[in-house]
Amino acid sequence: MKGGTVFLIDQTVLPFKFSIVRSKSHFETCTAIKNMTVRGAGAIGGAAAYAMAQAFLEAPEKGFWKYVDAAKARIAATRPTAQNLFFAIDRTYQAAKASKFPREAAVREAERLADRDSEACKKIGEYGSRLIKSGFNISTHCNAGWLAFVDYGSALAPIYRAKKQKKKIFVYVDETRPRGQGAKLTAWELKNEKVPFAIVPDAAGAHFMSRGLIDIVIVGADRIAVNGDTANKIGTLEKAIAAKRYGVPFYIAAPTSTFDLKCSSGRYIPIEERSQDEVLFQEGLTEKGKIEKILIAPKGSRAFNPSFDVTPAELITGIITERGIVKPSKAAILKALKV
Ligand code: MRU
Numbered sequence: 001m002k003g004g005t006v007f008l009i010d011q012t013v014l015p016f017k018f019s020i021v022r023s024k025s026h027f028e029t030c031t032a033i034k035n036m037t038v039r040g041a042g043a044i045g046g047a048a049a050y051a052m053a054q055a056f057l058e059a060p061e062k063g064f065w066k067y068v069d070a071a072k073a074r075i076a077a078t079r080p081t082a083q084n085l086f087f088a089i090d091r092t093y094q095a096a097k098a099s100k101f102p103r104e105a106a107v108r109e110a111e112r113l114a115d116r117d118s119e120a121c122k123k124i125g126e127y128g129s130r131l132i133k134s135g136f137n138i139s140t141h142c143n144a145g146w147l148a149f150v151d152y153g154s155a156l157a158p159i160y161r162a163k164k165q166k167k168k169i170f171v172y173v174d175e176t177r178p179r180g181q182g183a184k185l186t187a188w189e190l191k192n193e194k195v196p197f198a199i200v201p202d203a204a205g206a207h208f209m210s211r212g213l214i215d216i217v218i219v220g221a222d223r224i225a226v227n228g229d230t231a232n233k234i235g236t237l238e239k240a241i242a243a244k245r246y247g248v249p250f251y252i253a254a255p256t257s258t259f260d261l262k263c264s265s266g267r268y269i270p271i272e273e274r275s276q277d278e279v280l281f282q283e284g285l286t287e288k289g290k291i292e293k294i295l296i297a298p299k300g301s302r303a304f305n306p307s308f309d310v311t312p313a314e315l316i317t318g319i320i321t322e323r324g325i326v327k328p329s330k331a332a333i334l335k336a337l338k339v
Helices: 026-034 041-058 064-076 083-097 102-129 157-164 181-192 202-210 236-245 330-336
Strands: 006-009 020-023 136-140 169-174 197-200 216-219 223-225 230-233 250-253 281-285 291-295 308-311 318-321 324-326
Touching: 006 026, 006 041, 020 026, 026 041, 026 064, 041 064, 041 083, 041 102, 064 083, 083 102, 102 157, 102 250, 102 318, 102 324, 136 157, 136 202, 157 169, 169 181, 169 202, 181 197, 197 202, 202 236, 216 236, 230 236, 236 250, 236 308, 324 330
Parallel strands: 136 169, 136 216, 169 197, 216 250, 250 318
Antiparallel strands: 006 020, 223 230, 230 308, 281 291, 318 324
């Protein structure tokens, strides 16, 4: 953020175009979160903190708190699943509320949270890379790389670290239908980082595992309940079930801002339902180099589009956090979070 403007990488046009969106008010930042210009739990959290700071900067002297409170509710209503969003809104709001200079305090806290996110992801890379041996084939789902956070990423941070350590690695990237975060964003990141990879159909995970081709699965998280149940992009659950069946270690990578201590189990994690158009239409580059949207189903078809699923703790080998690798159990989680 510079002044009252937030600068966001437009993730809706990647990998075909790199452009920066300038968001001049908290209203515009809310729209950017909603339409997924900015997406991924950590990046949503960063954007939400800045949106909150923008609201403090915009608020008129008269009716200051009324304006700010309405903005807070508006930001919280953008997307329901990623805990990082609620964590960031709350921290920024509370920091401002506790200060004599709420505007300055809100901006400072948003900056601090962004730095904290980046630092946490760097540490996740350090802890997670210890699980990766040279020669490993790694499977990942969706995009939990540096686009999905302020920097480094969660699930991809250990991969980047392992690459820096000169380990020989290969990544199986799930396409991640319907929006294609794997094929579009993870593939683009890995290409930029010069990590060898192949994009695979979402449904191919069990096949590769059954042939012994995957050594470890590392995915991100949008919300983790106190008992270790974890919400992540739709399709994660199937991957975890297959990993259990074929004895492949299945890890979640997430900063502690993704844990929801008010949520006792995955059953209570709100699952976002997105537009059926995301399933019925696909967007890509034409031969003429234009980004276009095409219908891929019979006209008038219905589609269901739950955006996340919940993987039960029993299918998770461990959770890679900035505080180390945590067992997916209530006792271990509370201990790691020092509650
Ligand atoms: O709907 P999105 O693209 O915002 O999805 C969130 C995610 O990026 C994933 O579920 C990811 O694996 C965890 S968050 C980095």
